[in-house]
Amino acid sequence: MSNKIFNILAINDIRYLKITFANINSYHKLDGGKQPFKIYIDKDGENFLLKNKNKLNHETLVTYKIFKRDKYWQKNKIKIYEDYHLKDDFIIIDADSLWYNLPKFYEDKITFLNVSYHLKDHGDYKGLHSLNELITPNYTNNQIGVLHIPLTIQYPTLLKEWYELCDKIYSLKNVREGVNNQCEQLAISLLSQIHTLPTNFLKGPNNGVNNTHIVQSLYWSCFKDNVKNKQLKNNGWR
Numbered sequence: 001m002s003n004k005i006f007n008i009l010a011i012n013d014i015r016y017l018k019i020t021f022a023n024i025n026s027y028h029k030l031d032g033g034k035q036p037f038k039i040y041i042d043k044d045g046e047n048f049l050l051k052n053k054n055k056l057n058h059e060t061l062v063t064y065k066i067f068k069r070d071k072y073w074q075k076n077k078i079k080i081y082e083d084y085h086l087k088d089d090f091i092i093i094d095a096d097s098l099w100y101n102l103p104k105f106y107e108d109k110i111t112f113l114n115v116s117y118h119l120k121d122h123g124d125y126k127g128l129h130s131l132n133e134l135i136t137p138n139y140t141n142n143q144i145g146v147l148h149i150p151l152t153i154q155y156p157t158l159l160k161e162w163y164e165l166c167d168k169i170y171s172l173k174n175v176r177e178g179v180n181n182q183c184e185q186l187a188i189s190l191l192s193q194i195h196t197l198p199t200n201f202l203k204g205p206n207n208g209v210n211n212t213h214i215v216q217s218l219y220w221s222c223f224k225d226n227v228k229n230k231q232l233k234n235n236g237w238r
Helices: 014-031 043-055 073-081 125-129 158-171 180-194 225-234
Strands: 006-009 037-041 062-066 090-093 097-099 110-118 140-149 199-201 215-217
Touching: 006 014, 006 073, 014 037, 014 043, 014 097, 014 225, 037 043, 043 062, 073 090, 073 140, 073 158, 073 180, 110 180, 140 180, 140 215, 158 180
Parallel strands: 006 037, 006 090, 037 062, 110 199
Antiparallel strands: 090 140, 097 215, 110 140
16 A cells, blocks of 8 residues: 555644655554655645645655635535546545554555444434435444545546535435534435445444544544644644
């Protein structure tokens, strides 16, 4: 997998770019500086990156692209996938992640970070089933803090279907609070099961913030600024 680019989205808040540096450095510490990364950033992020790129341990392996975000943030990862659709493997990693072991990806399986929950466990089945009759209570919502969609299992309508299902889930009324905000994750999770794509998970289902098996997910969206700032300080930022 060393020739496949790892993509990271870090926009709107420089702290996400700072933790991206720690993310990339933690990976390069494990692989000896081989893996290429690409960061999607805004103009403020570009200024910061150019001034601080010396803080990357292997800066020549890190490229960037100025990214114009979508009207709602859930579509941003799908927009990045556009660059890879039917062209190459797609790998995207949440900025707020730290690596402790190298991951194993497969060329014939879609890889998610872990299973978040079964639809039947939280009453999400009824509303989501109304969008596609193939969706069953045993379908899962899978975390995409790490997501790998190999070229070999991409199909021509995947990009279109991901956008469309994301939009439908975002606008869905008869689901519990918070489901709409997971629309891009739920959409690719459900599509992988509707199309019976072979699936791999990096981690088990109990992936709490202190779980450092392979990769640690910091879950910044769940925490206040003081937690984020403390973690940045722990990783060399003032």
